[in-house]
Amino acid sequence: MTTLHPNSILDGPADHIPDETDLIEAAMRWHFDPRTGSRFWLDQADTLGFDPREDIHTVDDLARFPNIVDRLRYVPAGDLIPRGYAGQDDAVYGVYDSGGTTGPPKRVVFMTDWMQRLLVHTDQEMDERDYPRRVDWLALAPGGPHMFGAFVRESVRRRGRLGFTVDLDPRWVKKCIATGRGDQAEQYADHIVAQARAVLESQDIGVLITTPPLLERLVRDEELHKLIADRVQVIEWGGAHLDPDTRYLLRTEVFPHNRMVGRYGSTMILASAIERDGLAPDAPCVFDSFSPYVTFRVVDPETGEPVPYGSRGRVVMNHVSKSALLPNNLERDEATRIEAPPGRPGDSVADVAPVAMFGDSPVIEGVY
Amino acid sequence: MAARSPSTAPPAGNRAEPAGNRAELIELDALGPAGPYRSRNRLPITDLAGVPLAELSLVPSLYVHRAIAALRAAEPLPAADRLAALTRAGEAFTTETIGGLSVDAYAHAVSRISGMPIQIVRHATETTRRALLDAGRDARQARPMASVDDWHDPATRGGRAVWTRRGEVFAVHASGNHPGVHALWPQALALGYRVAVRPSRREPLTAHRLITALRAAGFGPDQVAYLPTDHTVADEIISAADLSMVYGGDDVVAKYGADPTVLVQGPGRSKILLAGENWHQHLDTLVDSIGDEGGTACVNATAVFTDSDPGGLAAALAERLAAIPTLPPEDDRAVLPCQPTKQAAALERFLLDHAAGTTPHLGGTGITDPVAGGGVALRPAVFQVDRADAAQTGIELGFPCVWVAPWSPADGIGPLRNSLVLTALTHDERLLDQLVDDPTIRNVYVGDHPTYWMRPDVPHDGYLGEFLMRTKTVLRD
Numbered sequence: 042m043t044t045l046h047p048n049s050i051l052d053g054p055a056d057h058i059p060d061e062t063d064l065i066e067a068a069m070r071w072h073f074d075p076r077t078g079s080r081f082w083l084d085q086a087d088t089l090g091f092d093p094r095e096d097i098h099t100v101d102d103l104a105r106f107p108n109i110v111d112r113l114r115y116v117p118a119g120d121l122i123p124r125g126y127a128g129q130d131d132a133v134y135g136v137y138d139s140g141g142t143t144g145p146p147k148r149v150v151f152m153t154d155w156m157q158r159l160l161v162h163t164d165q166e167m168d169e170r171d172y173p174r175r176v177d178w179l180a181l182a183p184g185g186p187h188m189f190g191a192f193v194r195e196s197v198r199r200r201g202r203l204g205f206t207v208d209l210d211p212r213w214v215k216k217c218i219a220t221g222r223g224d225q226a227e228q229y230a231d232h233i234v235a236q237a238r239a240v241l242e243s244q245d246i247g248v249l250i251t252t253p254p255l256l257e258r259l260v261r262d263e264e265l266h267k268l269i270a271d272r273v274q275v276i277e278w279g280g281a282h283l284d285p286d287t288r289y290l291l292r293t294e295v296f297p298h299n300r301m302v303g304r305y306g307s308t309m310i311l312a313s314a315i316e317r318d319g320l321a322p323d324a325p326c327v328f329d330s331f332s333p334y335v336t337f338r339v340v341d342p343e344t345g346e347p348v349p350y351g352s353r354g355r356v357v358m359n360h361v362s363k364s365a366l367l368p369n370n371l372e373r374d375e376a377t378r379i380e381a382p383p384g385r386p387g388d389s390v391a392d393v394a395p396v397a398m399f400g401d402s403p404v405i406e407g408v409y
Numbered sequence: 410m411a412a413r414s415p416s417t418a419p420p421a422g423n424r425a426e427p428a429g430n431r432a433e434l435i436e437l438d439a440l441g442p443a444g445p446y447r448s449r450n451r452l453p454i455t456d457l458a459g460v461p462l463a464e465l466s467l468v469p470s471l472y473v474h475r476a477i478a479a480l481r482a483a484e485p486l487p488a489a490d491r492l493a494a495l496t497r498a499g500e501a502f503t504t505e506t507i508g509g510l511s512v513d514a515y516a517h518a519v520s521r522i523s524g525m526p527i528q529i530v531r532h533a534t535e536t537t538r539r540a541l542l543d544a545g546r547d548a549r550q551a552r553p554m555a556s557v558d559d560w561h562d563p564a565t566r567g568g569r570a571v572w573t574r575r576g577e578v579f580a581v582h583a584s585g586n587h588p589g590v591h592a593l594w595p596q597a598l599a600l601g602y603r604v605a606v607r608p609s610r611r612e613p614l615t616a617h618r619l620i621t622a623l624r625a626a627g628f629g630p631d632q633v634a635y636l637p638t639d640h641t642v643a644d645e646i647i648s649a650a651d652l653s654m655v656y657g658g659d660d661v662v663a664k665y666g667a668d669p670t671v672l673v674q675g676p677g678r679s680k681i682l683l684a685g686e687n688w689h690q691h692l693d694t695l696v697d698s699i700g701d702e703g704g705t706a707c708v709n710a711t712a713v714f715t716d717s718d719p720g721g722l723a724a725a726l727a728e729r730l731a732a733i734p735t736l737p738p739e740d741d742r743a744v745l746p747c748q749p750t751k752q753a754a755a756l757e758r759f760l761l762d763h764a765a766g767t768t769p770h771l772g773g774t775g776i777t778d779p780v781a782g783g784g785v786a787l788r789p790a791v792f793q794v795d796r797a798d799a800a801q802t803g804i805e806l807g808f809p810c811v812w813v814a815p816w817s818p819a820d821g822i823g824p825l826r827n828s829l830v831l832t833a834l835t836h837d838e839r840l841l842d843q844l845v846d847d848p849t850i851r852n853v854y855v856g857d858h859p860t861y862w863m864r865p866d867v868p869h870d871g872y873l874g875e876f877l878m879r880t881k882t883v884l885r886d
Binding site: 223257260261263284285286287289290291294295 | 448449450468469470471472474475478644
C-alpha cells in the first residue's frame with residue numbers, strides 16, 4: 042500500500058503490535074498535524090485546552106479528551122477521514138452506523154488499512170481458539186449499515202469457505218419493543234429463525250455467528266438445537282449481552298460439546314474484543330481488547346476514576362489508530378474490571394451488562 | 410429492592426459476604442426439571458427491617474423455556490396418584506420440616522418478610538392443606554353435568570361429552586399479598602396439568618415450600634416447577650406455557666385481559682351494600698370484612714355503601730378499627746399487616762393524596778406506626794365520601810382501608826359494579842336480581858355474611874376448572 046505520509050509506527054506491519062506510548066504519540070502527531078489530521082479533529086484542536094501532541098502519551102492520558110461520540114450523529118462522515126489518506130486509492134473501506142440504541146445513529150469511517158490490521162489480528166485469535174478453516178459459516182447478523190456484517194464477510198473470505206448470511210435489522214426490533222409492539226418483534230425473530238433453519242437444515246455449517254437472543258430462540262426448537270449441536274464446531278455470540286446464568290446453561294447443558302466464544306464489540310471502537318481463551322463455563326466471561334489500538338477502562342461513572350480490580354464499573358472505550366481517533370467514550374455498559382493480559386495496557390472487562398436495572402417500579406395500589 | 414444483576418456477582422474469591430452470614434440465609438433455589446438450581450443472579454429477600462433473610466435464585470429465559478419444554482414433554486401421573494400425592498404434600502406442608510424450615514420457622518419467616526400477621530400465615534397453611542386434600546373434588550365442581558371425566562367411561566359408547574384439558578402446561582404468576590393464593594393452583598395438578606409457578610418476590614417462601622412438598626410427595630421435577638424470574642423474563646413464562654393465571658392490578662388486566670390463554674386475577678374491590686337495614690346490627694360483619702386477613706386480601710371490603718347515616722357508620726367503624734393494636738407481625742396477637750418503613754411511607758402518601766376532599770374518620774393524618782424490630786404497621790383507615798360514585802371507592806389497598814359512601818336506589822347498581830364480592834344487606838329482591846345478573850360482580854352474598862367468606866367447592870372468581878378444561882365429544886363403538 043502506498044501512502045503519501047509514511048509513518049513507521051502507524052503503518053507498521055499488520056502483524057506487529059506497537060508499543061503503547063509509541064502508538065499513542067504517533068497517532069497524536071498524525072491526527073493533530075494540519076497536513077494529516079481529519080477536519081473533525083483539527084476543527085476542535087483549539088478547544089481541547091491541551092495539546093495532544095505534547096500532552097498525550099499513554100492510554101490513561103486519553104481520559105483528558107472530551108467524549109465526542111455524540112457529535113458523530115451529525116457531522117459529515119467525510120470529515121472524519123484523516124487528510125493524510127488523501128490521494129490514496131481504496132483508502133476507505135466503508136462507512137458504518139452504530140446501533141442507534143441511544144438516539145440517532147453515530148457514523149464512523151472504516152479505513153482499509155485498519156480492516157487489514159483487524160483481520161490479521163482476528164485470524165490469530167481464531168487460530169488460538171481452534172476455529173476451523175475452510176468450513177462454511179452462517180452469520181445471523183446485520184449486513185449494512187453496521188460494520189459487523191462486513192467484518193464477518195472478510196473473515197470468511199480469509200479463512201472460511203462459504204459465508205451464508207441472514208440479515209437482520211436490530212433497529213426495527215428495538216423500535217417495535219419501544220412502541221409496545223412486542224408481537225411484531227416476535228414475528229420478526231421467527232422470520233429470522235426460519236431463514237436460519239433453512240440454511241442449517243441444508244448446509245454443513247461449521248461456524249455459527251449469532252446474538253444470544255437468537256441463539257436462545259434457535260435452541261427452543263429441539264431439532265434445530267440438535268442440528269447445531271451435531272454440526273457446528275464454533276458458536277460465536279455477540280451483539281448483545283449474555284448473562285452468566287444463560288452462558289453457563291448454554292455451555293454445560295445446551296452445547297456441552299461445542300465451542301462457544303463471545304465477542305464484545307462496539308462501532309465506537311471499530312472492532313470487537315474476543316472472549317479470553319480457556320475460561321471455564323462458570324468463570325466470569327472476560328473480554329480482552331485489541332490493545333493498544335483498542336483499550337478499555339472500567340471506571341466509577343461519578344468520579345471517572347478506575348474501580349478496583351474485581352469491582353463493577355462503567356466501561357470507557359478508546360480507539361487509537363492511523364485510521365481514527367475515538368477516545369474516552371463512556372459506554373452504557375457495566376462490567377467487572379479485570380487485569381489486562383500481562384504487558385498490555387488498559388483493562389479487560391468481564392460480565393458486561395447494560396447498566397443495572399433496579400427492580401420493578403413500586404406498585405402502590407392494589408393488594409397484589 | 411435492588412435485584413442483584415447477573416453480572417454484579419463479582420469474580421470468585423471476591424464475593425462480599427462472609428460465609429457465616431450466608432449460611433443462615435434461606436436459599437430459595439429454582440426448582441426445575443433437573444432439580445434445585447441455584448443461579449448466579451440471586452435476589453436478596455429482606456425482612457421488614459431490611460435484613461436479608463433469604464436469597465431467591467432468579468432464572469434466565471433460557472432456563473424458563475427449557476423447564477417448560479420439559480413439563481410439556483412429561484406425561485401426567487395417573488389421576489389417582491395425583492390426588493394421593495396432593496394429599497401427602499398437604500400433610501407435609503402443614504407438619505414437616507421442608508427445605509430446612511419447620512412449619513413454625515416457615516410461618517415466622519413469611520411474617521417477617523411479608524409483614525403478614527403470623528396467625529394469618531398459620532391459618533393459610535391449614536387452608537392450603539385442606540385445599541390440597543380436596544383439590545380433586547374441588548376442581549371437578551366445574552365439570553359440566555353432561556360430561557364424564559375419562560373417555561373410557563362406558564357412557565362414551567353412545568357418544569358423550571368428555572371433560573378434557575385445554576393444554577398441558579399451566580403457569581402461575583403468583584401474588585405475594587397472601588399465602589393463601591397458593592391454595593388454588595394445585596387444582597391444576599389434580600386435573601393433570603403440569604404447573605410452573607413464578608413466585609412473587611414479596612413472599613417467595615410459600616410457593617417454594619409447597620412445590621418442594623409436592624415433589625417429595627410424588628410429583629416429579631417434570632410435573633411442577635418453581636421458576637423465579639425478574640420482571641423482564643416474567644412474560645416468557647406466560648408465552649411458553651399453554652395457559653396462565655396472573656394476579657395483578659389494573660395494569661395487569663389491561664395487559665392480559667384480552668389474551669384468551671391468560672386468566673387474570675385482577676383487583677378485588679369487594680363491597681358491602683346496606684339498603685333498608687340498620688347498620689348497627691351488622692357492625693361485626695362490616696369490621697371483619699374490612700379487617701380480617703389484615704385487610705390484605707382481594708375479598709376484603711374496600712367500600713361500604715349505606716342508604717342511612719353514612720357519617721354515623723363511618724364513625725362507628727373507625728372506633729372499632731382504631732382499637733386494633735399495633736404489633737409486629739410475628740406476634741401471635743398481631744392483626745395488622747406491616748411493611749418496610751419506606752414502602753409504607755409511599756403507600757401512606759398515595760392514600761392521603763387520593764383521600765383529599767373526603768372526610769377522614771380514621772387515618773386522616775397517616776396510617777403508619779412503627780413496630781419493634783423494624784418496619785411499620787399499617788393502621789386502619791376510614792374515609793367518608795359524599796357520593797356513591799366517588800372514584801375513591803375503587804381504591805383497594807393492602808391493609809384495612811375502607812371508603813364509606815352514601816347510596817340510594819337512584820344511584821342504581823353502577824357504583825356496586827366491578828366487585829369480586831358484594832355483600833348485599835337488603836331485602837330488595839329486584840335489586841338482588843340485578844346484582845346477581847351483573848357480569849362484573851363475581852360473587853353476591855345476601856345477608857349478614859362477611860365478604861371474605863369462602864369455601865373451596867364454590868367458585869372464588871369462577872371455577873379454575875372453567876378456564877382449564879373444556880368438553881369434547883367422544884363417540885366409540
